[in-house]
Every structure is written in C-alpha cells, then in structure tokens.
Amino acid sequence: ELYERCWLRYDKNEAYQENESLFATIVIKGASPVFRAAAVELEIGITSMFGIRPQIVPHAEQSGFIWLGTLEDEEVNGSFLRKKEEELIRSEGYVIRSLVKNGRLCVYIAGKTDKGVLYAVFHFLRLLQMKENIERLSIVEHPKNELRMINHWDNMDGSIERGYAGRSIFFESGQFIKKRQRMKDYARLLASVGINAVSINNVNVHETETKLITEKFLPDVAEVAGIFRAYGIKTFLSINYASPIEIGGLSTADPLDPSVQQWWKKTVAQIYSYIPDFGGFVVKADSEFRPGPFTYGRNHADGANMLAEALEPFGGIVIWRCFVYNCQQDWRDRTIDRAKAAYDHFKPLNGQFHSNVILQIKNGPMDFQVREPVSPLFGAMPKTNQLLEVQITQEYTGQQKHLCFLVPQWKEVLEFDTYAKGKGSEVKKVIDGSLFGYLYSGMTGVSNIGDDPNWTGHTLAQANLYGFGRLAWAPDLSAEEIAKEWIVQTFGDDPQVVEQISRMLLDSWRIYENYTAPLGVGWMVNPGHHYGPNVDGYEYSHWGTYHYADRDGIGVDRTIATGTGYTAQYFPENAAMYESLDTCPDELLLFFHHVPYTYHLKSGETVIQHIYNSHFDGVEQAKQLKKRWEQLKGKIDEKRYMDVLERLTIQIEHAKEWRDVINTYFYRKSGIDDQYGRTIYK
C-alpha cells in the first residue's frame, strides 16, 4: 500500500525510455549482507519503476549496465576515479558516475565501503524517482555527521512514551515481537535516508527494560541488531543507571565502587558476545526521577566514564543525556531557572569525559517547545563530544494530529551561530565535529513512528522522519529542497501537488506557533499528556515551566541585569543580543523578557495585539491548509487523501480552542480589547 511505502514508492516511471538498456543488467562486485541489501533494493526499485527484471551478473558482457562495487575495485580505481576524489570520500561516502561505453549509458555506483554502496543505491533511486537527468552524473558524496541516530521511546509493554502513531514495532506484552518483517521494512526506510544508529527502548528504563542487557533478552536484541546491521544501522540500548542494584544484586550503583565497575565490565562483555558490533548505551541519569551518579555524590563525568571504560575495549560509546534539571523546584522562587540547568551541570565538566562519551543535548534549554532559543551548551564544551537531540515525534507540536513540518525549526538550530570560535561557529559545525575536532558527534531524533499502517499517524508527518534523516546527512540542504524531494517521492511530481503540499509543509510550523503559546513563552499545554491549551496548567507547579503572566505583563526575565542571568550562558555576541530589548528577536521576546502587554514589538504591534492577531490568523491559516489539500482531490489516492483531510479538520477545531482559550485568558489578564473588535470570550 502507498501509505506503508512512504517515500520508497517506486512508481511506474517513463522518464528514461531512451536508456532502458541501462536497467537490464546489474553488475555486482560484493556479497556482504549490506551489499546484498543494496543490490536487492536496486532490483526492487528497477522492477517496480520500469517493469524490467534486471539480470544480476558478476561481470559485464557488454555495455549498458549499472555497476555496484567499492572504490577499491580496479574498474573504478584504475579508470575514472580521481585521486583527489578518493581522498575526499569518508567511510560512508560514495561516487556515482555515468559513462557512455560503446554508445550505451553505464552508471557506476561505487562506495568507499559496502555501507557507502547502500547509501549510493538509495541516492540513485531517489534521482530516478525524481526523474532527474542521469546521463551526466558525477556525484561525490558523504555524510556530514558521523552519527545519525534515532532514539525510540518504546516500552516493552508495547506502549510508546510520547508516541502518536500506534504501538511499538519492537515490543508487546513485555516481550519482543516475534514477527520481524515490520522491523525490516523500518530498517530500509531509515537506511534510505542515511540513518546509521538506533536505540530501541525508552530513555526512561523501567523494570522490564532494565533486563534488556541480560541473557533473558540478549538473544532477541541480537536478532533485531542483525536486521538493522544489514542496513548499515548499529543498535544501542537505553540503560538503567541502577542496574547493578536492580539486576546485579549489588547494594550500590556508585560509579567509583570497584564492584560496580566490575559488574558493568562483565555485563558489557556479555552484550558483545551476542552483538559484536553493539553501538553502546544511551543514558538518562539524575533526571525526572531516574537514578544516577548524584545519589552517590559523584558528578556526571564520573558516572559516564565508568560506563565508557567498560565499552571502550569493544569500540562502544556512551551517549549521555544533558536533560538534567530539578523537576521538584519551588515555583515561588523566581530566581531559579530551569533553562540554566544543563549548562550549569555540564559546562564545568568540559574535558573530563572519556573520548568515547558523547553528550546528547536537546536543541533548546527547556524541552522541545514550539519555539525556544538554541541551547547555550552548544559550543561551550570544546573538549567534550556533543550530539544534538531533536524531537521528531510531535509531543509539543500537535501530536501528529496537527500538521507541523519541523525541518525549518531544525534548520534554524543548525544554522544558529554560537560564536564559540568567533563568527561562523554554527551549531552544525559543532555537531559535525569540525569546529573542535570531536571524535564522535552528530544528530539524534526521537522517533515519531509506531505500528500504524502509515507509520506516523498523520501521513504528512512522514516528512519529518524523512527530513530528519536528510538533514542529519546533509545539514546544508534547505527545508524547501527536502520538502520537494519528499513530496515527489511520496505523492508524485504533479506540479500542483508539489506546489500545494510544499506550501502546506513549509508554512505549518509558523501556523502552529501562531495559535499556540506566543513569542517563545511555551508551556501553555495540558499537564501530563501535553496536548491542547491550558494557560496555567504548568504555572504553579514544580516543573520549572512558567510564563509569569499577571495583570500588567508577561514573560520570563532571564536577563543578567534584572532576571535569572540565563543570557550570560551564551557567548558575548548572543548574550548581548538577547539581553537587550532592542535586539532580542520578537519571536523569543517572552522567553527572555518580562514586558507589559502594551510593549511594542519590532513589528510595530503591541504584545497583546500580537497575541490576538496571531491567534486569529493562526486559525484562518489552519483553514487554508485544508483548502490547499482539498484542491488535490483526485490527484492523491483516496485513502491518503481522506486520512489527511480528517486530521486537517481536527486541526482546525483544535486551533479554534487554542485561539479562544489564549485570547480570553489574555483579555481577562490585561483588560485590553482587540483593536479590531473580533470576538473574544470575556
């Protein structure tokens, strides 16, 4: 079915009739599982697009073929490959080159390694699906980020924390799912966009999942790892820091205790006996009631390094999360600021982590809100590996009922200049390792998939998974390019389809922002499940998530001069920009400043009028999304058309609720009327 295949649709394709002989023969120069996966994919793609079953041969008898092999092969190395190109290409890279031999087109697909071949095949198939000219291909490509990872928040009972697309594809009722086909389909989807690592269980590791690292479950983990391995993907597990106590029978999990160190060494060795290329651990410690080194008076470097030492001999890594803050804080104390927590905890530990530890940092200092500044921790630790974490699953951005294409948001994060080494120190250069020469780094995303037939609940949310992979591979791609690639492969290349869906995707983040929490203030959601408006739901609670609205004004004063001093965590250029009302961008105004409702934004509007305007506009724009989609009736298969239509209808209804709750709330707080006299429930 189309909705299951996502962007690997391989629809009938008539764009290459002149070169059809090309597709009749595939020359294969490898045999590893990854290589085979590449060859099979190419075969499937060709058969489905051109109705030809290609012959698979070890040598070409005549010209007119697609050649699959590695750069070492003399057919490539001895002939067209330039020395410079070979040096340029890193381990997962490749070359794709078209050559005409005896009047016939041949395409050479040559990876640095077998993994490179796999990625190159998917690249080539993408070009074909997009009907690009393939007669003069000369592509030299490799991923910018070394680690391109998906974090699953799947629990072994089959539920998914913050999952909006059905149940887990890995687990049910405390066990691994026996049928593995769906995992294989998933591995294919991930590999097609270049993902090379996956952690399969929730960062909140409860009792059952704690045992994933024991012999009870390792045979299953190994099988799943085998499925992923064939697609070039390494498997990781989230672990419980208190495992030595909970499953090891020790009385402590203190990282400096020799018996604890021994226990982890033994445990890790056993994991590698099942999974020789196991990736390593993802760790949420001392956060939201999870155990960690703080219990023993140790810091997070002590905590992470102990695990790193156990993993080191096997080439494994520790992915240590920086989402560490006090979730029990006194809301009455306006000087405490949750936004400061990650930096305060980790920055002083710069250089103290082992080389196989990576710190995983959420894009913003709070928690995946629709709008946040970039975390000041990026660039602040030149001697410690860093990994960017974004949330593909739409916890705070409409939970896959609302359309919210997140690539534009992630682009802003990647392009943000930290000034860590002066101008031009963008986040993308921190996490690709180039700014500080990190040994490990990259980008990870919290998964948005489940066992829903279309994977992501909202069919258009497939674009977020696709976009995440593409950006992690090539952060310089634009949101427009990514949207277009995805649409053409998923819905075909009818210009109207491409035009309308592009507009829908590219406008959607701003639209969602318009009718939800204004100007970077965040958190006006229902506590717990985080869906729908709740103006004061988090206001008088211990989570550290406030907007401080009163009759006079709104916003969090995070300035050095009069507030929490958070702005000081940025490098001077950014600190100055956020500190001053004159230079703080409108969209983040209430994140950094507490201002009266009558304060004038740079746009010229007052804060209160901006709130009214954006909320009225947001609902109209949500209606527009539906109108655009309705224009595509008949151009999109009925099933996907109806599914999306249904969600867009819900989105409008819920956007109205947001609008009315937010507008009414601010009217009642401020007593100021909408200058255009629109309906506000008073």
Ligand code: BDP
């Ligand atoms: C928050 C989620 C929570 C996660 C936490 C995390 O609400 O479910 O456990 O992040 O990242 O956004 O650890």
